Amino acid sequence: MSGKTAPRSAGDAVARTRLERGRGALGPALELVHTGRAPTRAVLTAELGVTRATAGAVAAELESLGLIRVDSHPSAASGSQGRPSHRLHLADDGPVVLAAQVHSDGFRAALVGLGGHLVATAPGCGTVGAGFVDVLDQVVTAGAELLAAAGRRCVGAGLSVPSAVAEPEGTALNPLHLPWPPGAPVREAFAERVRAAGITGPALAGNDVNLAALAEHRHGAGRGARDLLCVATGHTGVGGALVLDGKLHTGSAGLALEVGHLRVDPDGRPCHCGGRGCLDVETNPLAFLAAAGRTPGPEVSLLRQAEELLRDGYADVAVRTAAERLIDRLGLGLAGLVNILNPDRIILGGLHRSLLAADPERLRAVVADRSLWGRSGGVPILPCVLDHNSLVGAAELAWQPVLDDPLAALA
Known part of the structure; x- marks a missing residue:
């Protein structure tokens, strides 16, 4: 036997x-x-x-x-x-996740499938108020309406915010460009609203530039890079993110890569951090408009005003001079980061992407000239290519448990 x-x-x-x-x-x-x-x-x-x-x-x-x-x-x-x-x-009819983004000019909700594909979006217009729970309630309600219309299974939710998100608490440590209190428990509040809306799966939150880098690394301009540096300026401020060996690097407490507070002009503009001449205030849309002698209007966002001026008015000497000033400041900051991090690719978002498009050779020359390794080889500097990359990155947060263990996540 x-x-x-x-x-x-x-x-x-x-x-x-x-x-x-x-x-x-x-x-x-x-x-x-x-x-x-x-x-x-x-x-x-x-x-x-x-x-x-x-x-x-x-x-x-x-x-x-x-x-x-x-x-x-x-x-x-x-x-x-x-x-x-x-x-x-x-699968065209597979599950989706709810992705949400809050920024200084409003919020947006979307359903995102695998591959970073936006299935449906619901832009939310209006001013973001001091009641962060109310804002999160609005964005989750918008997402729940999208889900009801789509009739798709939802397996999680992700939130992008313009603030460092401290780990493991999930608090927005410094929402400087939102009227929210420091340390607002955004992840907890978001998860509560998601559960109240009857949406199943994990609910997570992260910094907008970190999530933009994650999305670009998986689906956009950063695909194939091992060590990817992302620097971007949106409506206000400058943020940075780093993907190391294919993984998002957030530091010991989620606070890594606050590149906006690198000093690039000792005699520059005062910064809200208490310093002066930081990348955050020297290369953002307001700095460009001011350097070009333009007074920003209230009709549209600062980012849109700056990008339109750069695109349509570059022949103007004042506009071109202002752009060159910002390019030089940005290049100095990028060179310092290259010396420290040695990335194999840099991607730029927001106004920085537009500055790269306006004069790519000048920016690359500044970085090469001021970085230790730039003259011998150079680091590719590319524009971000994904629409709503922070939103897609928020979706990546929610998809991660499924990517880790599909059977357990979908049981």
Whole structure:
């Protein structure tokens, strides 16, 4: 009897091992499809380092969970050689997450699918008041209305705010450009509103530039970079974020990369941090408008006014001189960051993206001239490419538990 049962036990053990290996590969496999790095089952097999049979089983399991779709008939890319492979697509009718963004000029809610695809958006206009709970209530209500109209399963929610978000508390430590009290418990309040709206799944919050960098790294201009530096200025202020070895670096308490308070002009403008000449006040939209001799109007945001002036008025000497001043200040700050961080790519957002477009050679020359390693090779400096990248990044927060363990997250 022992001779007959041993082979069956060994076979069972092999089967269990294959099953466990396949389940352990579900998350990495989903992330590969989510980020566009595995368009076919053959690529998935190679990237995971598993057998074709295991990769096929993993793809089938993700399809059964409603996350991806596997073409029933294999096909080969035009001009390719070798065996055709089944193409992998994200499910068009799969689950979504609720993403929300609050900034100084209002808020926006969206439903975001895998791949960073915006399924539906609901812009919320108006002034952000001091009652942060009321604002979060409005944005979650807008998101709940989108969900009701879409009829899609929601597996979580993410919130982007223009403030450092302290960990592990989830508090907005310094919402300097919002009339919110320092230390506002935004994650807790957001989670409470999400639960009250009947939305299931985790509810998380993060800094807007951190989330923009995360989105760009997975789906945009930062894709393929190992160490990615993102610097951006939106409606007000300047923020920075760093992706190290493919992972967002937030420091020991979520407060890393406050690049806005690098000093780039000792005799410059006073900064709200108590210093003078910080990147935050020397390279933001208000600084550009002031340097160009323009008085900002109340009709549209400072960012839009600055970008329109840069685009439409660059032939004006005063506008061009103002742009060059900001480019030089920005380049000085970026050079200092390159010396410290040694990134393999820099991406710029907001007005900084527009400054790069206005005179890319000047900005790259300043960075190369003032950084230790710039003259020998240089760091690629690229514009952010995703629309609403902070919103997509907020969605990435909510998708992360699914990417980590699809079976547990969707059980």
